[in-house]
Amino acid sequence: MSSAVKIEAITSSDDGDGIMRAADGTPLKARLAKALRREKLRSFLMIAPLLLFVVVTFLLPIGDMLFRSVENQIVQNTIPNTVVALKDWDPKSGEIPSEEVFAALGTDMTQAFKDKTHTKLGLRLNYDNPGMSGLFRKTGPATRTIKAPFREAFLKVDPAWGTVETWATIRGAAPAYTDGYFLNALDLQRTANGIEQVPESNQIYVQLFQRTLFMSLVITFSCLLSGLSGCVSDGAFKRATSQHALDPRAAAVLDVAAGAHLRMESAAADARRHQ
Numbered sequence: 461m462s463s464a465v466k467i468e469a470i471t472s473s474d475d476g477d478g479i480m481r482a483a484d485g486t487p488l489k490a491r492l493a494k495a496l497r498r499e500k501l502r503s504f505l506m507i508a509p510l511l512l513f514v515v516v517t518f519l520l521p522i523g524d525m526l527f528r529s530v531e532n533q534i535v536q537n538t539i540p541n542t543v544v545a546l547k548d549w550d551p552k553s554g555e556i557p558s559e560e561v562f563a564a565l566g567t568d569m570t571q572a573f574k575d576k577t578h579t580k581l582g583l584r585l586n587y588d589n590p591g592m593s594g595l596f597r598k599t600g601p602a603t604r605t606i607k608a609p610f611r612e613a614f615l616k617v618d619p620a621w622g623t624v625e626t627w628a629t630i631r632g633a634a635p636a637y638t639d640g641y642f643l644n645a646l647d648l649q650r651t652a653n654g655i656e657q658v659p660e661s662n663q664i665y666v667q668l669f670q671r672t673l674f675m676s677l678v679i680t681f682s683c684l685l686s687g688l689s690g691c692v693s694d695g696a697f698k699r700a701t702s703q704h705a706l707d708p709r710a711a712a713v714l715d716v717a718a719g720a721h722l723r724m725e726s727a728a729a730d731a732r733r734h735q
Contacts, residue, residue, distance in 0.1 A: 532638040535630070538581040539568035543634045551628040552653075556621075562610035566603065573600040588640050588649060589629040590662070595620050625651070 480488040536543050541564035549557045572578040582596025599617050606613045614621040632650045633640065640650065647663040648655055657663065 529641050530637045530639065532584075532633060532640070533636050534577075534581055534584050535633050536636060538572050538577050539565065539630075541565075542568050542630065546627065546631045546634065549627070549631065551624055551631060554624060556611075556624060557627055559609060559611050561627075562614055562621075563608070565614065566606050566610045569599060570603045570606075573603050585629055585633055587644055588633055589625060591620065592626070592629060595626070 542561065545561040545564040546557060549561060569578060572581065578596050578600040579593070582593040585592035585596070595618055599614070599621075602617045606617070620626050628651060643649060643655065644658075645665050647658050647666045649658050650656075
C-alpha cells in the first residue's frame with residue numbers, strides 16, 4: 461500500500477507542464493535537491509570537529525611560521541624616524557648618511573634604550589650583518605650622553621657607524637616584509653651591491669642541506685634494498701617448504717628428524733629428574 465502511495469505521489473503530478481511533482485505539489489527536482497543539501501550539511505557537521513582540530517593544531521601553526529619567515533616590522537617599530545630619513549640615502553654613493561639621519565637615529569635609539577628594545581633590533585639585524593647585535597648593545601647606553609653634532613658623537617661611540625655596510629643593513633631591513641631569512645638559508649645576503657654570497661667562512665646552510673639530502677637518500681635506498689632482500693629470502697623459503705611438502709620422501713625425512721629430536725629432549729628431561 462505504501463509503495464502504491466509513493467508511486468502515486470510521484471506520478472500523479474502531471475499538471476500539463478511536464479514537470480513531475482510530489483503529493484504536495486512541490487517539483488520533484490526541488491525536493492531531491494533539498495534532500496541532497498540536507499545530507500551534505502549532515503556529513504559536514506559530522507567531520508566539522510576533526511576539520512576544526514586539523515585547522516587549529518596544524519594549519520594555523522604552519523601559517524604563523526610562514527608569516528614569521530617574512531615579517532619584519534621590528535625595524536620600523538623601533539627606529540621609525542631613522543627608516544624615514546634613510547629613504548633618500550643611496551648606499552651606492554659610497555658615503556655614509558647625513559647629519560639629519562644621525563639625529564633621527566639619536567632620537568630613536570634614546571627611546572629604544574628606555575623601552576629596552578634596542579637589543580632585540582640588534583639581534584634581528586645581526587642575521588643580515590654579523591656584529592650589529594654588539595653595535596646596538598654598545599650604542600644603547602651611550603645615547604644618554606650623545607648630543608649634537610650626532611654624526612661625530614656616534615662615530616666616537618663606535619667607528620662601525622661610519623661604514624656604508626652598517627647603514628645599508630639598516631636600510632635593507634627597513635621594509636615590513638623581507639626575504640632576508642630565506643636568503644640566509646641559502647648562504648646569501650643583501651648588500652649595497654645587491655644579493656651576494658656570504659663569506660666562505662660563514663657558508664654552512666647549503667652544506668648542511670647537501671649532507672642531509674645525501675644521508676636521506678642513503679637511508680632510503682638502504683631500506684629499499686633491505687626490504688627487497690627480505691622479500692627474495694622469504695619467497696625462496698616458501699618455495700623450498702612447498703617443494704618439501706609435495707615430496708613424500710622429504711616429508712618422511714623431516715618427520716623422522718622431528719621425532720628423534722623430541723625423543724632426545726624427553727630423555728634429557730628424564731635424566732635431569734632422576735638426578
